[in-house]
Amino acid sequence: MESKPLTIHNMSVAYQKKPVLRDISFEVPEGKLIGIVGPNGAGKSTLIKAALGLIPSLSGEVSIYGKPYAEQRKLVGYVPQRESVDWDFPTNALDVVMMGRYGHLGWFKRPGSSEKRIAMECLAKVGMSDFADRQISQLSGGQQQRIFLARALAQDAKLYFMDEPFVGVDAATEKAIITLLNELKMQGKTVLVVHHDLATVKEYFDWLMLLNVEIVAFGPTEQIFTADKLQQTYGGKLTMLDRGNQSSLIMSGS
Template sequence: MHTVEVENLTVAYQKKPVLTNVNFTVPEGKLIGIIGPNGAGKSTLIKAILGLIPKACGEIKIYGKTYRAKDKIVGYVPQRGSVDWDFPTNALDVVLMGRYGHVGWFKRPGKRDTEIALESLRKVGMEEYANRQISQLSGGQQQRVFLARALAQDALVYFMDEPFVGVDAATERAIIVLLNELKEQGKTVLVVHHDLQTVREYFDHVILLNVNMIAAGPTEEAFTMENLHHTYGGKLAFLNKSQVMVEQK
């Protein structure tokens, strides 16, 4: 059984297609990079899978079943820029929100939930900031808190929308270590990612997207020069066989 199955997915905003006839499957226990230029529909893909935006047509299954928002098997880390960081709450409370799927929205988290939340903060190096207001944290620290919230969910599948954007090198290394730990536990992680030079290092599989799906599969098979040209058009600069970047024009 595949972890995620997407069949004939089309999403449109005001009748303008944002994703068209997207098809792919995701194997279990892998790190999957979702790659493509700005406006390619990468964030839209994640939101459509999670039911956060409507789809025009298509079928989406997670572990063979239609996903429901209340299911506990999925964790989600949104783009940092989409979060109201001025909301008056501390880091621990943000992470505890990841436990609501287990305890219910109308029950207070118990001692065990707090222990799990603190352990999640420890794993991302943020335990000492548990009582710090989130508005007082740096961008990298805020991202680590959201990763901790996803960890506290104890999900089987994780969707992360640009977790490396706006973080320092130390935070990026901490994140990729954490993602590999999740993989070793048999978890599946799908990550929207922009840095083409780290794709081969970070991901087992890739999904190349530009409104239409260009390719999907193991990184060594799908992340090719030909597929990158189809995905980015003439905006690519190849430094050598292992280094590729998007030209800013």
């Protein structure tokens, strides 16, 4: 039987003894766009970071295509939250994208003309060719996010983790990002996206995880994105208005 892109078994994470994730277990199917949603403090970003070994977990096993992450790094791409990046670091857009190729080069090889060509192709895919020589500190928030997506593309991974890629970007960039995610899916890649805008969930994702310290529900979006399950996840702070085919969601005060 073929291994799944991502399997997590009995993962728990705590910060200063406070549980942030409790007993998380799930398997991700291949070739899907998967949204991870839940209230603030639900553990969404923590889930991605723990899966990648960026923060320690109290318990649990993570496997990428049946093996530990340390053995499968080349297969995994990661787009962190934009606010967690030092944008004043003195480097230009092209160099950031070329960093995505380092896993293919090994420790001692320097990137050459083929790496530069691939990086430029990835910049073109996100509409940033003209900004290759621009310092990353001089880019807008949306442009910075596009650069990080281009770096992930350059990595040519099979499994992608993206932590709130749509936050703080303009409508054109959001459209460019979702187009790109759908292209990755068409190529058979698997993409997990931490997402906050419930209004676009049905449009964007094939599968959905509702998370609030524990997994409330996980599966195909049309089965999971229901008023009952959302109410469970958000603790009664959610009103769902259904007008024909369009669902709108209203968050009330906590």
